[in-house]
Amino acid sequence: MFDRLKFDKKNEEEKKRQLISLQKRLAEALKAHEQIREVPIFTAPSEQEIKEFEAITIPEEGRNAVEVEEELVKYVFTKQALLQHPRFFSFVASAVSPYSLAGAMLTDIYNSNAGSFSLSPCAGLIEEKLCTWMASYAGYPEENSGGIFMSGGSLSTLSAIIAARTNKLDEFDIPKGVAYLSDQAHSSVRKALRMLGFRKDQIVILRSDDDFKMDVEDLERAIQKDLKEGRIPFLVIGTLGTTNTGTIDPLSEIGDIAKKYNLWFHVDGAYGGSSLISPIYRNLSKGIEKSDSLTWDSHKWLMQTYSCSTLLVKDKQTLVDAFVEHPEYLEDVSSTDHIDGWDKGPEMSRPQRAIKLWFTVQATGTHLLEEMIEYSFYNAKMVQRELERRENWEIISKPSCGTINFRYAPKDFSPEQLNELNLDITKKLNENGYAYIVTTTLKEMKTIRMCMINANSTAEDILNTIELLDQIAKELTEEKRKMS
Numbered sequence: 382m383f384d385r386l387k388f389d390k391k392n393e394e395e396k397k398r399q400l401i402s403l404q405k406r407l408a409e410a411l412k413a414h415e416q417i418r419e420v421p422i423f424t425a426p427s428e429q430e431i432k433e434f435e436a437i438t439i440p441e442e443g444r445n446a447v448e449v450e451e452e453l454v455k456y457v458f459t460k461q462a463l464l465q466h467p468r469f470f471s472f473v474a475s476a477v478s479p480y481s482l483a484g485a486m487l488t489d490i491y492n493s494n495a496g497s498f499s500l501s502p503c504a505g506l507i508e509e510k511l512c513t514w515m516a517s518y519a520g521y522p523e524e525n526s527g528g529i530f531m532s533g534g535s536l537s538t539l540s541a542i543i544a545a546r547t548n549k550l551d552e553f554d555i556p557k558g559v560a561y562l563s564d565q566a567h568s569s570v571r572k573a574l575r576m577l578g579f580r581k582d583q584i585v586i587l588r589s590d591d592d593f594k595m596d597v598e599d600l601e602r603a604i605q606k607d608l609k610e611g612r613i614p615f616l617v618i619g620t621l622g623t624t625n626t627g628t629i630d631p632l633s634e635i636g637d638i639a640k641k642y643n644l645w646f647h648v649d650g651a652y653g654g655s656s657l658i659s660p661i662y663r664n665l666s667k668g669i670e671k672s673d674s675l676t677w678d679s680h681k682w683l684m685q686t687y688s689c690s691t692l693l694v695k696d697k698q699t700l701v702d703a704f705v706e707h708p709e710y711l712e713d714v715s716s717t718d719h720i721d722g723w724d725k726g727p728e729m730s731r732p733q734r735a736i737k738l739w740f741t742v743q744a745t746g747t748h749l750l751e752e753m754i755e756y757s758f759y760n761a762k763m764v765q766r767e768l769e770r771r772e773n774w775e776i777i778s779k780p781s782c783g784t785i786n787f788r789y790a791p792k793d794f795s796p797e798q799l800n801e802l803n804l805d806i807t808k809k810l811n812e813n814g815y816a817y818i819v820t821t822t823l824k825e826m827k828t829i830r831m832c833m834i835n836a837n838s839t840a841e842d843i844l845n846t847i848e849l850l851d852q853i854a855k856e857l858t859e860e861k862r863k864m865s
């Protein structure tokens with residue numbers, strides 16, 4: 382590997398030593414991955430270590446690579462949050478499959494360019510087959526559906542909005558276009574609209590209902606008002622699995638409204654898209670087949686390493702219409718009977734993001750993935766049951782996908798005191814290091830949010846975490862009572 386670097390002035394002996402050390406390091410990293418349970422969830426670098434690392438500069442002459450490797454292990458890889466830890470219940474993070482790891486490492490080593498189908502035809506087929514497979518869960522007809530693998534949900538949704546704008550708005554009408562989303566839509570949706578130059582008044586944020594779902598009557602009223610004022614409603618974005626609560630918007634009703642008013646309907650399933658794999662829970666997304674596009678991140682719930690998101694569309698031509706360019710320098714490597722990656726998305730050079738998912742799906746089979754998804758739903762319900770049998774715990778959002786929100790609410794505390802208490806409970810839990818949980822805010826209440834989508838979390842992990850939360854909550858309540 383190192384001998385390819387012909388400008389590297391190190392001698393052959395040194396290069397060999399580096400290669401041996403790197404191989405050893407990879408084996409150690411894989412072992413650490415297998416033994417993740419035995420290391421703390423989050424080890425931050427000390428102030429001293431940060432100072433030491435800050436002192437490292439970019440050298441003019443190359444350094445000993447083994448030393449660099451050692452530094453990376455000491456300061457970077459062992460001093461960070463391990464999102465794939467079975468008791469990391471924050472964010473939307475799952476376990477990483479060893480097959481994804483193997484696929485990712487091989488992909489990186491071979492480093493082929495997924496821009497053009499013809500540069501790596503079978504990798505191109507892998508991407509196409511996976512898109513067809515995923516699109517079938519959304520009920521998109523096979524003949525026309527398509528998609529592209531992207532870095533993450535944010536970029537997938539940005540690209541979907543570009544397709545929607547191209548498809549629904551004449552260029553000169555863009556300043557009149559209006560997009561609709563709920564206040565529970567992910568921040569990346571608002572960010573994408575802003576990045577595309579839509580003004581604030583072109584982005585209508587609808588208040589979600591008591592169950593954190595988009596209110597379809599409000600949606601229709603807003604569309605009618607905008608039409609009356611001479612604006613052009615062109616896009617509605619529903620969510621399959623909101624970040625805060627795992628809620629699934631009423632996709633079927635939104636789809637009907639989108640059809641009635643000729644809007645593009647995008648579903649942000651970055652998180653919940655994977656629930657479509659389960660024959661039991663697929664039903665919760667009834668009507669998803671009415672959508673035009675779907676974001677689905679496998680680096681969230683399908684055990685993939687970053688970055689692995691898929692943008693799926695009902696009609697693959699809509700992506701081509703939005704993104705195709707024909708520069709003269711790509712003519713020789715452009716495909717005629719397949720759509721090249723660079724013609725259906727914003728990137729030109731792009732890594733093969735689909736191979737690791739292919740490796741995983743081939744090695745596990747879909748039945749195991751179904752069980753894995755259903756296990757998350759089950760675990761979120763387990764948390765609910767466990768909290769309901771304890772005193773002072775309130776469920777603020779019922780389990781949906783793998784997420785549940787709750788808070789500790791002794792009757793004699795004011796709303797402000799409750800917010801402070803619940804924040805302190807999670808801080809103390811995280812200091813303890815057994816599990817990692819963050820809060821969010823729902824209806825002005827600080828809530829403890831647990832996202833249970835790690836296939837390696839056991840009942841013991843979950844029940845011990847609740848027990849610990851309960852102990853901390855009782856202790857802090859007593860302390861705060863004494864202080865007031």
Ligand SMILES: Cc1ncc(COP(=O)(O)O)c(C=O)c1O
Binds near residue numbers: 652690
């Ligand atoms: C519902 C939803 N959409 C979009 C995103 C953004 O995805 P990414 O971080 O992969 O860009 C997230 C991230 O958590 C999400 O939960």
